[in-house]
Each structure stands twice: as C-alpha cells, then as structure tokens.
Amino acid sequence: xxxxxxxxxxxxYLDRAAQEALVEDIRGVVAAAPLFVPAxxxxxxxxxxxxTNCGPLGWVTDKERGYRxxxxxxLTGELWPAIPPQLLTIWNEIxxxxxxxEACLVNFYADDAKMGLHQDKDEKDLGAPVVSxxxxxxxxxxxxxxxxxxxxxxxxxxxxxxxxLGGDGRxxxxxxxxxxxxxxxxxxxxxxxxxxLRRVGK
Numbered sequence: 001x002x003x004x005x006x007x008x009x010x011x012x013y014l015d016r017a018a019q020e021a022l023v024e025d026i027r028g029v030v031a032a033a034p035l036f037v038p039a040x041x042x043x044x045x046x047x048x049x050x051x052t053n054c055g056p057l058g059w060v061t062d063k064e065r066g067y068r069x070x071x072x073x074x075l076t077g078e079l080w081p082a083i084p085p086q087l088l089t090i091w092n093e094i095x096x097x098x099x100x101x102e103a104c105l106v107n108f109y110a111d112d113a114k115m116g117l118h119q120d121k122d123e124k125d126l127g128a129p130v131v132s133x134x135x136x137x138x139x140x141x142x143x144x145x146x147x148x149x150x151x152x153x154x155x156x157x158x159x160x161x162x163x164x165l166g167g168d169g170r171x172x173x174x175x176x177x178x179x180x181x182x183x184x185x186x187x188x189x190x191x192x193x194x195x196x197l198r199r200v201g202k
Contacts, residue, residue, distance in 0.1 A: 006129075006167020007143065010094065014160040018086070019135055019186055025084035026106060026135075026193060029054045032081040033073050035108060041066035048113040055083045057103045057200050059122065067122050069103060069200050083197075090131065091197050094164060097128045101197040109192040111137065115176040117144060117152070120165070120198065128199030129166030135159050136192040138183040144173035159184040 014022065035050040044063030053059060057069040058080045072079055083104050091101050107115075120130050134157045141163065144152040154177065157163065165172060179192050187193065 005169055006165070007169035007172060008164040008166075009155065009157075010162040010164070011158065012160050013094075013162045014090075014133070016160075016186075019160050022084070022086055022133075022195075023135060023186060023193070025086060026195070029081050029084070029106060033058075033078065034076070035106075036073075036075050039063050047115075049107045049109050049115060051108065052080075052106045053103055054081045054106065055101060055103045056080070059103055059105050059198075069122065087133075087195065087197060090133070090162070094162065095129050095131055095197070096166070097199065099125075099128065099199055101128075101131070102200045103198045105194075105196040105198070107194040107196070109137075109139070109176065109179050109194065111179045111181040111190050113176075113191075114178060117142065117148065117173040117175040119146075119171050119173055120196075121171055123198055123200045125199045125202045126170055129164050129170065131197040132163045132165070133195040133197075134161045134163075134192065135195070136184050136187040137190060138180040139192055140177040140180070142175050142177050143169075146171050146173070148173055156180075159186050 033052045037046045038061045060074045061067045138158045141157045142154045144150045
C-alpha cells in the first residue's frame with residue numbers, strides 16, 4: 001500500500017513463524033549487545049525507548065556528542081553483532097536498493113513508551129530507503145511531510161507489518177504516538193520491538 005510518494009505500508013508481511021524466528025534472532029543480538037537508554041543531545045534527557053544495534057555500524061546518541069553512527073557499543077565498547085540473515089533477506093526482497101544495509105536499529109518500546117516526530121537524516125546515502133519492521137504490540141504510527149509543520153496522518157501498525165520510507169518520503173517526519181497493550185502475544189512480557197534497516201554511507 002502506497003501512503004504517499006515513496007512511503008509504502010506492507011501489512012502482515014511477516015507471518016507468525018517468521019516473526020517468532022526474528023524475535024529469537026534479536027534475543028541473540030541483545031545478548032551480545034545489551035539494550036541501553038539513548039539520551040537527547042545537549043539536554044541529556046533519556047528517551048523512553050531502550051535500544052541496541054546490529055551490523056557494521058550502530059546509531060547512538062548522548063548529551064556530549066549527539067546523534068551519530070559508530071562501530072562499537074557505547075557501554076561495552078564491543079563491535080556490534082552481525083545483522084541476522086533473515087533481515088538481509090527482507091531488505092533484498094523489498095528495499096529495491098542494490099547495496100546492503102549497514103545498520104539495524106533495535107528499539108524496544110515498553111507499553112507506555114513513545115517516539116516524537118523526527119527525521120532519519122544522519123545517513124550520507126539518502127537514496128537508500130529506510131525499512132521499518134514491527135514486532136509485538138500494535139502502535140499508532142504518525143507520518144508527516146519533509147517539514148515539521150506539515151500536516152500529519154496516522155495509521156496502526158501491527159506485528160509483522162513493514163513500512164518503507166523511500167523516494168520523496170525518505171526524509172518525512174514520523175513518530176510513534178502510543179503503544180496498544182495486549183494486542184499481540186508475540187513478546188511474552190508485552191511491548192513492541194521496532195527494527196530499522198538503514199544504509200549509512202555511499
């Protein structure tokens with residue numbers, strides 16, 4: 001389903017078995033690269049999500065140095081684990097881009113977490129799409145234009161849904177307004193996992 005120029009919603013792209021396999025993969029990622037709480041630049045205010053990464057690069061943020069990609073975990077200093085093969089397969093199936101992703105952000109939303117409107121613009125290769133995969137409880141996803149003041153619309157994302165931000169929509173503002181508790185049995189303790197595949201360099 002095309003939402004606007006370059007933004008696609010693929011509802012139910014992953015069946016239950018694929019979702020369960022992906023959760024197992026992510027458990028392995030988290031064992032190697034523990035979840036941490038990112039902080040806003042300048043203010044140091046903690047975000048309401050916990051996160052980690054896999055791939056050659058990982059996205060991090062803190063008060064001192066702000067938004068950036070780096071090859072090591074900010075707390076352990078270890079290299080990020082590899083992107084699981086299933087995620088690379090998904091990218092190859094739907095991204096429509098010849099180069100592989102270099103980072104996969106793993107965001108864990110507790111049932112009271114949210115994410116304010118923002119752009120994904122820390123990458124040098126803005127020709128590559130951002131592929132976003134939802135696992136666990138449903139969320140209310142908000143999408144705007146390329147200017148923060150543009151009109152926004154919302155849609156409900158369920159476990160197994162994928163959203164692709166590409167083309168004119170690559171730099172659209174987007175965020176998560178709320179999580180709907182109890183809408184999925186995929187994660188034993190509730191909450192939502194969002195996996196975001198990104199190409200960073202040209």
